[in-house]
Each structure stands twice: as structure tokens, then as C-alpha cells.
Amino acid sequence: IPGAEIDRQFEVIENNSNAPKLVITKHEQNAAFMAQAVGRLTGNAGVVLVTCGPGASNLATGILTAQTENDPVVAIAGQVQRQDLYRRSHQSTPTVLLFNGITNFTTEVQDAVNLSEVIANAFDIASAAPKGASFISLPQDVDDSPVSSQALEKVENISAGPASPEQTKFLPGKIRQAKLPVILVGQRGSDEKTVKALHDFLHATKLPVVETKQSAGVIDRSLVEQSFFGRVGLFANQTGDQLLKASDLVIALGYDAVEYEPRVRNKNNKLPIATIDSIHAQIDAHYNPKIQLVGDMPVTIYLLAKQLNNYSLSQESNTLLN
Known part of the structure; x- marks a missing residue:
């Protein structure tokens, strides 16, 4: 679901023929459940992208369900710019605290240079046993920053050996x-x-x-x-x-x-x-x-x-x- 803090993401997805398929929903909870269904049916993490504040908090039930039922999901939520994180500003929400207890992996990107490795870890952890949810908080000013580092190659799933x-x-x-x-x-x-x-x-x-x-x-x-x-x-x-x-x-x-x-x-x-x-x-x-x-x-x-x-x-x- 689009929002001011993540509009840049939607613009890139919409105008890039190699981007993942974009499905717009009417509510973030529905989007989370849809991503969970993708994870369960394919075995690959479903992805949900929302804006900050209520956009992120509306994800909670769907993300908790995916985590509880071991379905791989990666959620990315916009966030206010970093200088507003400590202020009582419009839609500023401590989403890392909100999602830390209901996911396998939660973090907030503080530098655009780290974006690729954060995303790689989010997918890797969501897809590893026990499968579950990952959450990434993306401040608006980080999202707007130029990225000098190269995108990491896809992390291959690690295959465990048989039981003893x-x-x-x-x-x-x-x-x-x-x-x-x-x-x-x-x-x-x-x-x-x-x-x-x-x-x-x-x-x-x-x-x-x-x-x-x-x-x-x-x-x-x-x-x-x-x-x-x-x-x-x-x-x-x-x-x-x-x-x-x-x-x-x-x-x-x-x-x-x-x-x-x-x-x-x-x-x-x-x-x-x-x-x-x-x-x-x-x-x-x-x-x-x-x-x-x-x-x-x-x-x-x-x-x-x-x-x-x-x-x-x-x-x-x-x-x-x-």
C-alpha cells in the first residue's frame, strides 16, 4: 500500500520491467496475509511493502500469524526521517520495538550502504528453519539517499543434512x-x-x-x-x-x-x-x-x-x- 515515506519504492517497481509484480491492496493486514500465502504455497518469502505509522502497525496481526505458523515473509515499512525518530512527529512510530518480539529478524536501516546486506539477511533468516517473518524499517531519508555499494548476489538457501x-x-x-x-x-x-x-x-x-x-x-x-x-x-x-x-x-x-x-x-x-x-x-x-x-x-x-x-x-x- 503506497504512502509518502515509500513512494520512491513504488515508482521504481512500477517503472522497472524486471521488478517483482506489484499488487495493491486496500488494507495492510490483507497484504500481510497475502504475502504469508505466497510464502506457504511457494516456500519462498512473500514480500509486503507499507508506509510508516498506521501502515506498519496494521501489519502486526498478519506478521504475527506468519511467524506463528512458520511461513516466510519479509515486511518492509517506511519510517519518518531519522532526525524525527525521537520526536512526536506525524506517524513517527517505534516499529522496531513493535515487531522485535513477533519476528525472527527486525532492524532499522541507518545507512543506505547497508541496505543490500540488511535485505539479504532478512530473506535468509525468514527462509531458514524455523521459517517466519522478517521486518525492515526504512527511514525516508535513507530511502532517498544515493547508494554507492553494489547489491549483493542472491543468498542461496542452506541445505541441512539428515538427522544423526x-x-x-x-x-x-x-x-x-x-x-x-x-x-x-x-x-x-x-x-x-x-x-x-x-x-x-x-x-x-x-x-x-x-x-x-x-x-x-x-x-x-x-x-x-x-x-x-x-x-x-x-x-x-x-x-x-x-x-x-x-x-x-x-x-x-x-x-x-x-x-x-x-x-x-x-x-x-x-x-x-x-x-x-x-x-x-x-x-x-x-x-x-x-x-x-x-x-x-x-x-x-x-x-x-x-x-x-x-x-x-x-x-x-x-x-x-x-
């Missing part, structure tokens, strides 16, 4: 021992590469799967009859909830506690849990995984599949599922 070999070998043994192992797929397990690896894994192992609301649609039609057992519900009364209660080993794939509170389904903290994720689990009184496979999720899943060659659910498991 010891844990990757340990989990298959636990799966073979379990009477009813169940996979709980969360938001971080719903990206294209992880879903492809999961589908191949399920075609081989035929393990049952429960989705959170944020990972809805991970299981496609080719696997519905074999592996899909619904989604968890708010009141723990859905088929997926009942299956988790009956399980003696829950394998949480890319699951985040914000999606489905552990205390709802693990009140006594007796449920054996293993995680496969790109980040460490948040431990609490109802969620204390005994095994954590932290690393590149698709690669880790493929390694697990090799360890579970010729695995099949027991007759007892199939009886419970049917």
Missing part, C-alpha cells in the same frame, strides 16, 4: 516394536519435498497418518484408504484423536505445539513420542519426545524407509485400524 545416524537407526527399531505406531503430520511437514518423501514412505510401510488442521491435504487420494485416519479436533473427539490415544508410538513429523496442544492428547505424559523435524521440539509437561530426529526431513524420511525395508503392520495393528 544413531537416531535414524534407533527409531525404526521402535517402530517395529510398537503395536500401533501412528504418524502425526504438522505444518512443517507439509512442504512439497517432505510430502513426496512421506508418500513414498507410506506406500512402503502403510503406517496410519493423522493430520493437524495446518497440514490438511498432505495425504493424497492414492493413500486415503490405506493411511489416512482424519485430523485432530479442537475437543479431542475426532477419529484422529482416538487413534492417537490408542497408539503406543506417535511419530510427529513437522509438528508444532501451537497447532494442537499436547495437553489435549497426552494429559498423563505417558505417550511415547518421536519427532522428525527441521528444529528441536519445544519440551513441556505433556510433550517430551524420547527420540528427536532433527535435520533435513525428506532426506531423513528416505533413510528411515531404507531401515524399514520389508516392514508391515502387525495383525493386531490392522485389527485395531479396521
Whole structure:
């Protein structure tokens, strides 16, 4: 959404055929949600550009949502010129303080020379695990300043390696021992590469799967009859909830506690849990995984599949599922 402090940005975008596509919205919150949708659907950070004051503060709900749901977003907001930052001037707002607690990265550009590196870091941090939001405050006089430094080349995403070999070998043994192992797929397990690896894994192992609301649609039609057992519900009364209660080993794939509170389904903290994720689990009184496979999720899943060659659910498991 245009505004006086960032008009120069819009002029450059509008008149440059190589610039990103410009979409004008009627409200900053809508723009933030649209950028979040881009981040979730493509895996690349969506970008939102707004003016200062209420233009920036209107972003807060959308940016907090992207941060909470691990969707990569880079927000750039105009700011009054630096000499007015400490004054009670028109639309002067301490946006760094506002966004510092709800993003992975927040900063204010104080020198145009640093602009390219600030933007590079914002995109890099928003796109790295755990994905989330970055916020850049751009004072008007910095935006108007000539830039003598060269733009940095695109920062390539860093690929993590698989989980530790010891844990990757340990989990298959636990799966073979379990009477009813169940996979709980969360938001971080719903990206294209992880879903492809999961589908191949399920075609081989035929393990049952429960989705959170944020990972809805991970299981496609080719696997519905074999592996899909619904989604968890708010009141723990859905088929997926009942299956988790009956399980003696829950394998949480890319699951985040914000999606489905552990205390709802693990009140006594007796449920054996293993995680496969790109980040460490948040431990609490109802969620204390005994095994954590932290690393590149698709690669880790493929390694697990090799360890579970010729695995099949027991007759007892199939009886419970049917």
C-alpha cells in the first residue's frame, strides 16, 4: 500500500520491467496475509511493502500469524526521517520495538550502504528453519539517499543434512516394536519435498497418518484408504484423536505445539513420542519426545524407509485400524 515515506519504492517497481509484480491492496493486514500465502504455497518469502505509522502497525496481526505458523515473509515499512525518530512527529512510530518480539529478524536501516546486506539477511533468516517473518524499517531519508555499494548476489538457501545416524537407526527399531505406531503430520511437514518423501514412505510401510488442521491435504487420494485416519479436533473427539490415544508410538513429523496442544492428547505424559523435524521440539509437561530426529526431513524420511525395508503392520495393528 503506497504512502509518502515509500513512494520512491513504488515508482521504481512500477517503472522497472524486471521488478517483482506489484499488487495493491486496500488494507495492510490483507497484504500481510497475502504475502504469508505466497510464502506457504511457494516456500519462498512473500514480500509486503507499507508506509510508516498506521501502515506498519496494521501489519502486526498478519506478521504475527506468519511467524506463528512458520511461513516466510519479509515486511518492509517506511519510517519518518531519522532526525524525527525521537520526536512526536506525524506517524513517527517505534516499529522496531513493535515487531522485535513477533519476528525472527527486525532492524532499522541507518545507512543506505547497508541496505543490500540488511535485505539479504532478512530473506535468509525468514527462509531458514524455523521459517517466519522478517521486518525492515526504512527511514525516508535513507530511502532517498544515493547508494554507492553494489547489491549483493542472491543468498542461496542452506541445505541441512539428515538427522544423526544413531537416531535414524534407533527409531525404526521402535517402530517395529510398537503395536500401533501412528504418524502425526504438522505444518512443517507439509512442504512439497517432505510430502513426496512421506508418500513414498507410506506406500512402503502403510503406517496410519493423522493430520493437524495446518497440514490438511498432505495425504493424497492414492493413500486415503490405506493411511489416512482424519485430523485432530479442537475437543479431542475426532477419529484422529482416538487413534492417537490408542497408539503406543506417535511419530510427529513437522509438528508444532501451537497447532494442537499436547495437553489435549497426552494429559498423563505417558505417550511415547518421536519427532522428525527441521528444529528441536519445544519440551513441556505433556510433550517430551524420547527420540528427536532433527535435520533435513525428506532426506531423513528416505533413510528411515531404507531401515524399514520389508516392514508391515502387525495383525493386531490392522485389527485395531479396521
